[in-house]
Amino acid sequence: MRQPRYNDIFAGHDEGAAMAEGAKMLWAEYREDLEGRKLWTPARARTLDRLVRASVEYQMLYPRATAEGPIAMAPSGGEYFSYLWAAVQKLSDQIAKLEKALMLTPEAIGDKTASRAGGERPPCPADEWLKQQ
Template identity: 45%
Template structure:
């Protein structure tokens, strides 16, 4: 397991982030082992996935509280870089999940499809 305490040591919440990352690492590795999908490449992807998801989880609340734009002292607005970082992290996390074949369904199976609204042509289409 990577030493996440060193990875996140420069952050304001280093201990909490390292603890979160360690738990996430163990969960992801246990999942891969249970599905017999452990390879050296996937172990590296898990590491990057854990780092990105940890950053996302700790950055998201602050970015959402601030919003997409911030006020300058001069009265103007400028883009909130945290907001955009959260968006980019989300994209990366989705790519990592696809690469790791993380199932997106619950233990109970897929969620049922929502019912289609009825129309005049419904009786001919069913």
């Protein structure tokens, strides 16, 4: 699968040019990584496209959401939950799921220190068998 036409995809957005450039860089970076580990397939290409689009949208919304905060003030003086904040949280969750599906997490790449962080692995039944040998 070729790289999607991100210039056309983000053309209607106020910051479409910047979003398209960011998407192209992310696509190239992730594709190179997946090809290097021999994980590049057409199905992963479609998943990568969804990851890139979500990541670019997240990068554009996150600064504004953190500046405004999770609680917004209504004109009447009341408070309400910010839908922008909720959208950023959902995008973050979706990005994590897509990264895991594409095997882009540190554990999938081979960095086992992130998963063990501070000790040895827990004992397993094979340890007993190995001790007997």
